[in-house]
Amino acid sequence: EAQVTQNPRYLITVTGKKLTVTCSQNMNHEYMSWYRQDPGLGLRQIYYSMNVEVTDKGDVPEGYKVSRKEKRNFPLILESPSPNQTSLYFCASSLGDTQYFGPGTRLTVL
């Protein structure tokens, strides 16, 4: 089944403790992206990648890192999480104009 998977789906952590949210797609898509969704602010793009080793900032990249060493994986790294990064995170991949979203990761930073 064609899909985008994210892990973990839920995470509660503390300020400053480094974490990684994994994203993987099995559709051989070149384009992948990370978004965060917050009440009243909508979906905002954090980073995107047009292909392996090619990444670029979206609208809200501060406090996040990404890497794209393989086509299928696009992890999101929070080196020192803060409470304002508490949010619902979505990974997406696309070939052409259809973006396929992962199920989301609900992150709480205490």
Place this chain on the structure above:
Amino acid sequence: QKEVEQNSGPLSVPEGAIASLNCTYSDRVSQSFFWYRQYSGKSPELIMSIYSNGDKEDGRFTAQLNKASQYVSLLIRDSQPSDSATYLCAVSGSGYSTLTFGKGTMLLVSP
């Protein structure tokens, strides 16, 4: 900073009616326009894309684009309770890089 504006709603319509959802965008060079549907607690799913002025129909859905007015709309005919969701308008420039979403309009279809 690109902006995409939508009324937050909720937009309430009775079953069988036409629901009309609207979106305006600020960046005149935007090339691609999308409507996503998001059920509560779920991820967004693409329902329509449109690239040129005019109407595009897909089943009960019609997307309308007016680049001169920087306006995109989505019409849902014969609305069903299962259409109750938040509808997100999204806009991108050339090359489909950064995708900017509106905050979404909640649609409620009552039986």
